[in-house]
Amino acid sequence: MGQATRNSFGDAVAKLGEEFKEIIVLDADLSKSTKSESFSKKFPERFFQMGIQEANMIGVAAGLAFAGKIPFLCSFGAFLTGRFDTIRVTVGYADANVRLVGTHSGIGIGEDGYSQMALEDLACMRTLPNMAVLQPADDIEAKAMMRYLIDHKGPAYIRLTRQNVIDVHKSDYKFQFGKGDEILAGTDAVVFATGGLTGNTFEAIQKLKSEGLSIGLVNFHSIKPLDKECIVKWSQKVKHIITAEDHNILGGLGGAVAEVLAEQGAGAKLYRIGVRDTYGESGTPEALYEKHGLDVTGIARTLKSVVKN
Amino acid sequence: MNKPSINELKQQANESRKLILKMLYEAGNGHPGGSLSAIDIITALFFHEMNVDPKNPLKEGRDRFVLSKGHGVPALYATLAHRGYFKPEETLTLRKLGSVFQGHPDRVRLPIVEASTGSLGQGISVAQGLAMAGRINNDNSRVYCLMGDGETQEGQVWECLMSAGNYKLSNLCVFLDSNKYQIDGKVSEVMDLEPLVQKIESFKWNVIHIDGHKMDQIIAALDKARNVTDKPTMIVADTIKGKGVSFMESVNKWHGVSPTKEELDKALQELDQNQSNQAVN
Structure with a gap:
């Protein structure tokens, strides 16, 4: 098991701060949870504690960006999405070079329950025309993505996990913005996974190999821009496409892939693994993943039933 | 640019009032009331106060102005045009498809x-x-902002007042264009803000209360704001919605309706008359 991607963000931003003096980090009283704390200790003059004021924090970050800074603002993804109008006008429409760092994504956060779980963030953010919407699968990818975001122009949302995730990348991994990251080849079906579910899906596919199933795996770290060519290519190769995400199946990666497949008139049939249009609740992360079929066993069960039908 | 006299600033504001009304007439819709209440303040900022250069509009270290009450943007376009950022006639494309002069900034x-x-x-x-x-840049630049009184009902405003006060941002100066009306009626009836000055002071701001149509008061307040070193400044400016056009003054139907040709002509005539009276004074 690798570390949570929020920790990767914390490590990466504190390191990048040494080289890139324009980086500013803002947090709304969650620096211990979002892991912006290490940056705040290392560069107190470039860290702003904004109090429990997400909307003002978003506007302030836009002002800093307009003056040439590279602001990373941090909160739980749920609380950032909750200030969507400030994001759409002050950041999106104004093309502010702001990096919105949303941690505590999905039901994987566990016991705190629904109000703290970002389950609609991908759906909301990807409706903004210029918003890059990114979600790393593991530690190595999260750090590569952070380096990429220093040079990226325009607003970006990066979605991170509270819980540890399975590592799927090696140290020589090259992050390519907007491109599907093909991890496993397969002939019976392919899974398009994003975030921490990429590792769970990887293990599920390995399990099914012994049962004679050949399933491919593509990691969609970029929900926007979406690698449409990759989706179309796979739709011509396999009969079944499955998406996997810790997000509502409406509007996130599953929704985005459905749009591409429908417009292409592609023959492959889609099944969406995720939170099936219901609110989250309290429970251990393990119990919640088991209930929603997002753990390795649950994903393997779904893949088997989809491919065999 | 030599600093204009108080009388020249008044004349300039009146000139912009005329352009605002022409723009709104051409557009066929838009917000005259709140543009006319804000124009004296915006004129003082761009023609007297701010370190800006129309020939190099985005120069480093410039003073900046943010129009938080975005619907008052005809006042900003008129001021920028007369200050030399673009030709006044270009702004007559306000609200038309393809224009850079969008309905809001x-x-x-x-x-x-x-x-x-x-x-x-x-x-x-x-x-x-x-x-x-x-x-952070330690560049002595200043930031100005203008917001509406109705706008002050928004929660995010109070987040910002709390934050900027605690950060002691003395390089920030905000005008509150207190024209007393919002779309649904009087601010005091829709959602009263009083006691406004005390509220803002209690958020650790330096508050100055002025008549927002008296050029000398606007300039004196800006001078005071520049000399405060430990607090942001809020200039609460009492204004009249529709100021300068008698049939629009404090008549709230002029919040978001543009003048007809006859109304435009009547207004321009009155503004011309005001200007020649001012020139005599």
Whole structure:
């Protein structure tokens, strides 16, 4: 098991701060949870504690960006999405070079329950025309993505996990913005996974190999821009496409892939693994993943039933 | 640019009043009332106060102005045009398809407006961010912002007042264009803000209360704001919605309706008359 991607963000931003003096980090009283704390200790003059004021924090970050800074603002993804109008006008429409760092994504956060779980963030953010919407699968990818975001122009949302995730990348991994990251080849079906579910899906596919199933795996770290060519290519190769995400199946990666497949008139049939249009609740992360079929066993069960039908 | 006299500033504001009304007439819709209440303040900022250069509009270290009450943007376009950022007649494309003069400020199409606003309560936060960047850069630049009194009902405004006060952003100066009306009626009846000055002072701001149509008072307040070193300044400016056109003054139907040709002509005639009276004084 690798570390949570929020920790990767914390490590990466504190390191990048040494080289890139324009980086500013803002947090709304969650620096211990979002892991912006290490940056705040290392560069107190470039860290702003904004109090429990997400909307003002978003506007302030836009002002800093307009003056040439590279602001990373941090909160739980749920609380950032909750200030969507400030994001759409002050950041999106104004093309502010702001990096919105949303941690505590999905039901994987566990016991705190629904109000703290970002389950609609991908759906909301990807409706903004210029918003890059990114979600790393593991530690190595999260750090590569952070380096990429220093040079990226325009607003970006990066979605991170509270819980540890399975590592799927090696140290020589090259992050390519907007491109599907093909991890496993397969002939019976392919899974398009994003975030921490990429590792769970990887293990599920390995399990099914012994049962004679050949399933491919593509990691969609970029929900926007979406690698449409990759989706179309796979739709011509396999009969079944499955998406996997810790997000509502409406509007996130599953929704985005459905749009591409429908417009292409592609023959492959889609099944969406995720939170099936219901609110989250309290429970251990393990119990919640088991209930929603997002753990390795649950994903393997779904893949088997989809491919065999 | 030599600093204009008080009388020249008044004349300039009147000239902009005429352009505002022409723009709104051409557009066929838009917001005259709140543009006319704000124009004296915006004129004083761009013609007297701010370190800006129309020949190099985005120069480093410039003073910046954020119009948080985005619907008052005809006042900003008229001021920028007369200050030399673009030709006055260009602004007559206001609200037309393809125009950079959008119905509310759009910094992508027209970067000199500094922020995209129109969803109320958001621009003041951008102004705070710009002021914080100026602090980091230690470049002596100042940030100005203008918001509406109705806008002050938005929660984000109070987040920003709390934050900028605690950060002691003395390089931030916000005008509150207190024209006493919002779409649904009188501010005091829709959602009363009083006691406004005391509220803002209690958020650790330096508050100055003026008549927002008296040029000498606007300039004196700006001088005072520049000399405060440990607090941001809020200039609460009592204004009249529709100021300068007698049939529009404090008549709230003029919040968001443009004049007909006859109304435009009548208004222009009155403004011309005001201007020649001022010139005599």
